Amino acid sequence: MSETDNYETAASRDGDFASFDDHKKGLLGHFHNALHTNPALVPLIVLVAAVIGFGILLGSRFLSPFALTLILQQVQIVGVLAAAQTLIILTAGIDLSVGAIAVLTSVIMGQFTFRYGIPAPVSVVIGLGVGTALGAVSGWLVSRVKLPPFIVTLGMWQIVLAANYLYSANQTIRSQDIEAEAPFLHFMGVKLQFAGATFTLGVIVMVLLVLILAYALKSTAWGRHVYAVGDDPEAAQLAGVNVHGTLMSVYMLAGFICALAGWVMIGRFGSVSPSATTGVIGNIQAITAVVIGGISLFGGRGSILGAFFGALIVGVFELGLRMAGADPQWTFLLIGVLIIAAVAVDQWIREVSS
Amino acid sequence: MSVEPILKGRNLVKRYGKVTALDHCDFDLLPGEILAVIGDNGAGKSSLIKAVSGAVIPDEGEVFLEGRKVNFRSPIEARAAGIETVYQTLAMSPALSITDNMFMGREIRKPGFRGKYLRQLDKPAMEKFARDKLSELGLMTIQNINQAVETLSGGQRQGVAVARAAAFGSKVIILDEPTAALGVKESRRVLELILDVKSRGIPIILISHNMPHVFEVADRIHVHRLGRRLCVIDPKEHSMSDAVAFMTGAKEPPAEAVAA
Ligand SMILES: Nc1ncnc2c1ncn2[C@@H]1O[C@H](COP(=O)(O)OP(=O)(O)OP(=O)(O)O)[C@@H](O)[C@H]1O
Ligand SMILES: [Mg+2]
Numbered sequence: 001m002s003e004t005d006n007y008e009t010a011a012s013r014d015g016d017f018a019s020f021d022d023h024k025k026g027l028l029g030h031f032h033n034a035l036h037t038n039p040a041l042v043p044l045i046v047l048v049a050a051v052i053g054f055g056i057l058l059g060s061r062f063l064s065p066f067a068l069t070l071i072l073q074q075v076q077i078v079g080v081l082a083a084a085q086t087l088i089i090l091t092a093g094i095d096l097s098v099g100a101i102a103v104l105t106s107v108i109m110g111q112f113t114f115r116y117g118i119p120a121p122v123s124v125v126i127g128l129g130v131g132t133a134l135g136a137v138s139g140w141l142v143s144r145v146k147l148p149p150f151i152v153t154l155g156m157w158q159i160v161l162a163a164n165y166l167y168s169a170n171q172t173i174r175s176q177d178i179e180a181e182a183p184f185l186h187f188m189g190v191k192l193q194f195a196g197a198t199f200t201l202g203v204i205v206m207v208l209l210v211l212i213l214a215y216a217l218k219s220t221a222w223g224r225h226v227y228a229v230g231d232d233p234e235a236a237q238l239a240g241v242n243v244h245g246t247l248m249s250v251y252m253l254a255g256f257i258c259a260l261a262g263w264v265m266i267g268r269f270g271s272v273s274p275s276a277t278t279g280v281i282g283n284i285q286a287i288t289a290v291v292i293g294g295i296s297l298f299g300g301r302g303s304i305l306g307a308f309f310g311a312l313i314v315g316v317f318e319l320g321l322r323m324a325g326a327d328p329q330w331t332f333l334l335i336g337v338l339i340i341a342a343v344a345v346d347q348w349i350r351e352v353s354s
Numbered sequence: 355m356s357v358e359p360i361l362k363g364r365n366l367v368k369r370y371g372k373v374t375a376l377d378h379c380d381f382d383l384l385p386g387e388i389l390a391v392i393g394d395n396g397a398g399k400s401s402l403i404k405a406v407s408g409a410v411i412p413d414e415g416e417v418f419l420e421g422r423k424v425n426f427r428s429p430i431e432a433r434a435a436g437i438e439t440v441y442q443t444l445a446m447s448p449a450l451s452i453t454d455n456m457f458m459g460r461e462i463r464k465p466g467f468r469g470k471y472l473r474q475l476d477k478p479a480m481e482k483f484a485r486d487k488l489s490e491l492g493l494m495t496i497q498n499i500n501q502a503v504e505t506l507s508g509g510q511r512q513g514v515a516v517a518r519a520a521a522f523g524s525k526v527i528i529l530d531e532p533t534a535a536l537g538v539k540e541s542r543r544v545l546e547l548i549l550d551v552k553s554r555g556i557p558i559i560l561i562s563h564n565m566p567h568v569f570e571v572a573d574r575i576h577v578h579r580l581g582r583r584l585c586v587i588d589p590k591e592h593s594m595s596d597a598v599a600f601m602t603g604a605k606e607p608p609a610e611a612v613a614a
Contacts, residue, residue, distance in 0.1 A: 036502070220473045221461035224454050231447040238409055238445035240430045240459025300449045 035349050039294045039302045042345055043309035046292075046338070050313060054320035062323055065197035072203045075315035077102070077261055077268060079206040079308060081282050082289035083213055084257035086307040087250045089290055090217070091230040092299025093142060093149030097134070097156040098258045099282015103274060104164040105131045105262035110173040110272030113182045120184035128259045134160065135255020136248065143247040153283075161279050168274040175270030189267025202264040209257065210308045217304060226250060230299030288335060289314060292342045296350070313338065358421050360385045360557055361437070361526050366405050366415035368398075375401035376412065377581035383526065383557050388548060390568040390589075391561045392601055393578030399561045400442050402578065403528050407439045408432035419525070430459065436525030440532050442561075444515045448504035453477070453484045455503050456518045487521045488514065492543045508535040516544055520551055527551055528559045533567060545571055565594040577601050 035041055055063045062068075081098045088095040105127040112123035134156065141152045178185050188202035217223035225246045228236040237243045261282075266272055278285075293310030295302030314335060321331050363381035367374070375398045383389050393399050404410040406417050408426030417424050419435055426432040429439065446455050457480050463469035464476045485499050491513055503511055516532050529548070533541040541564075548558055548571055562568050568575060569589045577584045577600045584600060585607035599605035 216473075219475055219477075221463070221475060222473070224450065224458070224461065224475075227450055228447040228454075228458060231449050235443065235445040235447055236458070238429050238439075238441050238443070239447070239455070240433050242428075242430065242459075300447065 032349070035345075039349065040306035040309060042342070043293045043306045043313060047309045047313050047316065050316045050320070054316065054324075058320065058323050062320060065195055067319065067323070069197045069199060069203075071312065071315040071319050072206075073198065073200055073268070074319065075311045076200065076202040076206045077265055077278060078282070078285045078289055078314070079311040080202075080209060080257060080261040080264055081278075081286040082293070082307045082311045083206075083209050083304060084254035084261070085283075085286035085290045086293075086295055086302070086304045087213070087226065087254050087257075088149065089230075089287075089295055089297060090226050090299060090302065091247060091250050092233075092297075094153065094287070094297070095138070095149065095254060096153040096283045097138065097160055098254070098261070098286050099278045099280065100157045100160040100164065101131050101134050101255060101258035102261040102265060102282060103276050103279035104134075104160050104167075105259035106265045106272055106276070107164055107168045107262075107274050109185060109263060109266065110178070111168060111171075113185065114173055114177070120182040123182075124184070124263055127262060128256055131255040131257075131259025131262065132252050133255065135251040135253070135258070138255070139248045139251025142251065143244045157283065164274050164279065170274060172274070173272040178266070178271070185263075185266045185272070186270070187267060188264045189270070200267060202267045205260065205264065206308075209260070210304055213304050222246070222249065227300050230301075232300075285314070288339060292335075292338050294342055294346060294349075296346050297343075301346075301350070310342075357384050359383055359418070360420055361406060361559075362418040362421075363402070363406050364416045364418070366402070366412045366417070368401050368405055368410060368412050374581050376405060376415075378415070379578075379582040381406065381576070381583060382586075383559055384574070386552065386555055386557055387573040388552055388558045388560060388571050389574050389576055390572035391559060391576045391578055392563070392565075392568060392597060394601060397578045397601075398581040399578050400530055401581075403439065403530055403559060403561065404441075406432075407437050407528055409439070409441065433459075433522075436523065437528065438519040438523030438526070439528040440512075440515045440519045440530060442530040442534075444511055446503045446511060446515060449502055451500040451502055452488070452506075452514055453480050453499055455514060456480070456484045456487070456521070460522070483521075484517075487517045491517045491520075491547055492540075509537060509540050512536055513540060513544070516547065520547055523551070523556060526557055526559070528561075530561045531563065532560070533562065533564060541567065565597065568597075569594055577607065579603065 081102060084098050085095055108130055109123045109127040112118045112126055113120045138152050138156050141147050142149050188200065188205065190201045192199045217226060225236065225241045228239070228241050229243050229246045233243050265276060265278060269276065289311035290307045291297065291310070292313055293302065293306030293308065295307055317334055318331050322328065359382040361383040363379065366376045366379045366381065368376040379398070379402060381402060391399050391402065401410065405412040408429045408431050411427060417426070424435065447458065462476045462479050464474045468474040469476065481499050503514065506514065512532060512535050516529065519527050519529065533544050536544060545567060548560065551558055560568070560572065572589050575587050575589055575597060577587065577597065579601060587597065587600070596605065600607045
């Protein structure tokens, strides 16, 4: 068959058929590109601007080591929960149960120590195990039973919160009792101070957690798989990713991190209370941080550093506005604006794909 | 048949609800050959190659690789056995880079402590490999091997997918319409690559609607019709119009070809 037409041979062998030129020109184009490769850039800019803004407005009252580290302490629980939320959202899921799991596991850590006399470190390990197991249940329902993550974790949220009240019989364990009998439960609240700055171990754990996860997501195969699964699970499966294994690992790790947040809560609040507000609003707070952090709710895009900056932005606004004497409603109003703006920016960044 | 096929399907059935995509289909790929699979849209070509590459599990029938029965439950297992596939949908993660996509599921880790305990990826090694493979295919991408796949044109994406399969396939390479989105020049590169892979002794399954391409490179042509193999013809003994006539049912296939 001599069907090989001449027009094909006319195509020269040498020319590159794909020159990977950047077609975007100008400052905006470069900015667009920078955002595409560094999605944490926007929240970082907003964070720095907010700190500078409140610094100008409030002076050294705000820009003191004390106030700035106070922000870290105030966001430590949400920051840890946001790390868990980030993992789930990167897989194109959502987790409404993060706060409830944190509260239940803090109650388990407390009650196991006080009700059954189990040594506090063992109770903490059990709490972390329960968090991981709850994550595994959600992960299995999402990955194997193919239920939508929203539904699974909506149910899980209610179940865990109710179990928390039932199991604790609505009892609070007082801070003094913990201090006297099981100080290990307060471990995350241990304070390190220098030059007016105060860091709790909970804050340090939050920062380390974010850094470790940032490394794992960027520089390990597991991290690449998390993004691939969030991007397009079918493509990931065909390309040779163990999608089920990846989803299970993400949900279990998120459950573990929520339990870690439970331990941080005991350090922060002193007492163990089943009715801590984290159980009810922790999920929304974590989602807010993640969204302001520029992580796409459609999955597969964004950086965990962004979520961390998102949590800090909320903390800066809360403290700054409070110091400025503004009605707290202003905080919510501005956070609302930031959420919508962040998603608009996300859409703009994604435009490149169409 | 005197030679043992390297990849063989027998009596394969795949149903999607009421649709029977594969209807007791047989399939043979001989060592070292380029086998083209042609057929109308919806004839079941993609379903066939998915059934032999682990992407779908056939409801009935058996698959043999080098004479041994295999039961691939996922593409990962088929890949581990040396079967590399470019799916029609390309199976790429748009937000990830070219390098990430080429090494998806078979990432290279750094040597020593950082790779073993910190599980750190060896990005420079992967980038170099990806760049080399794309250059071989004429997909020069010196500065931007790390750009997201979604920023590539459809043809460029297809090129990356073909490069990935050609780079890693050790026993069988399956290409489901690899030139569908490609321009004249790019298609030519892919055909050259196919012949190059063949010269390395690796057999290829090529699904294509482009008859000139099929007749140019194929050693045998599997004509697929209504979910099964209608006949296998030799491109040197039949014309393109014959092939199209068999494919569409306008003409009865030759008796000896049906037996094949
Ligand atoms: N995932 C699926 N769910 C339901 N039906 C499917 C699915 N995949 C394929 N089919 C059906 O199976 C039949 C064969 O499809 P297949 O994709 O194998 O055809 P094809 O020969 O590859 O066609 P084309 O040339 O258009 O790629 C079609 O009728 C199609 O609608
Ligand atoms: Mg097809």
